[in-house]
Amino acid sequence: xxxxxxxxxxxxxxxxxxxxxxxxxxxxxxxxxxxxxxxxxxxxxxxxxxxxxxxxxxxxxxxxxxxxxxxxxxxxxxxxxxxxxxxxxxxxxxxxxxxxxxxxxxxxxxx
Amino acid sequence: xxxxxxxxxxxxxxxxxxxxxxxxxxxxxxxxxxxxxxxxxxxxxxxxxxxxxxxxxxxxxxxxxxxxxxxxxxxxxxxxxxxxxxxxxxxxxxxxxxxxxxxxxxxxxxxxxx
Numbered sequence: 497x498x499x500x501x502x503x504x505x506x507x508x509x510x511x512x513x514x515x516x517x518x519x520x521x522x523x524x525x526x527x528x529x530x531x532x533x534x535x536x537x538x539x540x541x542x543x544x545x546x547x548x549x550x551x552x553x554x555x556x557x558x559x560x561x562x563x564x565x566x567x568x569x570x571x572x573x574x575x576x577x578x579x580x581x582x583x584x585x586x587x588x589x590x591x592x593x594x595x596x597x598x599x600x601x602x603x604x605x606x607x
Numbered sequence: 608x609x610x611x612x613x614x615x616x617x618x619x620x621x622x623x624x625x626x627x628x629x630x631x632x633x634x635x636x637x638x639x640x641x642x643x644x645x646x647x648x649x650x651x652x653x654x655x656x657x658x659x660x661x662x663x664x665x666x667x668x669x670x671x672x673x674x675x676x677x678x679x680x681x682x683x684x685x686x687x688x689x690x691x692x693x694x695x696x697x698x699x700x701x702x703x704x705x706x707x708x709x710x711x712x713x714x715x716x717x718x719x720x721x
Binding site for chain 1: 611642647648649650651652655665695697699704705706707709710711712713714715717
């Protein structure tokens with residue numbers, strides 16, 4: 497079963513616009529991570545947010561976490577063509593430590 | 608350079624012919640795992656290992672075997688591959704278990720079983 501569910505499944509925007517994707521999960525978590533995957537390649541870690549944090553920034557990335565709604569969002573500001581990729585969230589339940597992944601959001605940045 | 612390597616990157620094989628996909632990491636990580644990725648299904652964990660000689664099943668272990676004889680290596684073995692094992696496979700490693708630790712992924716192995 498999937499702990500993280502991303503939405504939307506796909507998102508296409510113009511270069512320079514902001515992109516927002518969401519992740520929902522089912523049980524209480526320890527932390528939540530976001531990863532990027534360029535087509536057919538290995539995933540790359542972007543950011544980790546702890547369950548006691550509400551917001552975190554890294555360059556053009558902003559992640560929020562709402563534990564009451566069991567959801568997180570990833571905002572990419574001023575998008576670039578190089579941001580074209582799939583984005584995944586990963587969480588683990590407080591009761592065990594195995595990461596569970598969502599199906600991902602495919603982001604396309606149009607020049 | 609810190610990395611996870613996988614070989615081969617691409618493999619086409621026939622049903623029933625045993626194969627091994629190698630995985631090696633140079634970061635002295637305790638935790639290693641194998642995933643398969645299929646369209647629309649995200650990443651599903653096959654097996655994981657928390658240390659040398661310690662392995663355990665993930666969500667989809669049927670048809671796969673692993674071993675962890677050395678800390679750096681974690682090969683994935685398909686004793687008798689079937690077409691439903693056609694997939695993109697990733698090896699990953701991290702310092703520890705769970706969402707507190709960044710996962711480092713290999714480049715992937717695209718396997719086709721005919």
